[in-house]
Amino acid sequence: MYCSEPPHxxxxxxxxxxWYLPAHQAxxxxxxxxxxxxxxxxxxxxxxxxxxxxxxxxxxxxxQHGAGPVWLAMSHVLLGDGGEALHLLVxxxxxxxxxxxxxxxxxxxxxxxxxxxxxNIVDALATAWGSARxxxxxxxxxxxxxxxxxxxxxxxxxxxxxxxxxxxT
Numbered sequence: 001m002y003c004s005e006p007p008h009x010x011x012x013x014x015x016x017x018x019w020y021l022p023a024h025q026a027x028x029x030x031x032x033x034x035x036x037x038x039x040x041x042x043x044x045x046x047x048x049x050x051x052x053x054x055x056x057x058x059x060x061x062x063x064q065h066g067a068g069p070v071w072l073a074m075s076h077v078l079l080g081d082g083g084e085a086l087h088l089l090v091x092x093x094x095x096x097x098x099x100x101x102x103x104x105x106x107x108x109x110x111x112x113x114x115x116x117x118x119x120n121i122v123d124a125l126a127t128a129w130g131s132a133r134x135x136x137x138x139x140x141x142x143x144x145x146x147x148x149x150x151x152x153x154x155x156x157x158x159x160x161x162x163x164x165x166x167x168x169t
Contacts, residue, residue: 013084014042015075021059023068023092031059031072035088042076044086047144050125051086054142057118058090066092066138085127085145096131096138 019034021027035055039048055072062070075087122129126142133139 011078013076013078016073018071018073018091021068021070021072023063023066023070025060025063027063027070028056028060031055031090034072035074038074038076039086042086044076044084044146046146047086051088051144054122054125054129054144055088055090057121058088058140058142061118061140062090062092062094062138066094066096068092079145083146085143088142088144089139090141091134091137091139093137096133 016034016038019031021030032052032055035052036048039045039051044051059070059072070090070092072091073089077085077087079085122140122142125144127145129140129142131138131140
């Protein structure tokens, strides 16, 4: 499903103001601390590690490919099915991707390299994600849904799985 803008969540429980971060490598670490603090505050601890990793990857991409400053905002929302979600926005003042994103899986040219996997990680962990041009630059968003306890299915390692994940760009 194609979506050029973040979804509208009418039941926002709590939202942060935008955190502005310098266009510097250290900003990914600052983003991780902000996100971890917000997740603890919202008590969505089942989503904590995935959300921290996604924020880190998106901020690192914005620093590397965008134009500073980079900003990060989050909201905790209630879903119509009784579940909850964390909605993450990362923006910068750059133009964003001008062409369609390349195929995410597999990337044979990145065998054992240490970079080039950021959007693969986001795609694997987010329930939905996408990007949009905005007046002041570019925004990438990601949603992480926490299904109601009765709907969650335990995977082979005991991790909760909410069903198929969708890449929305």
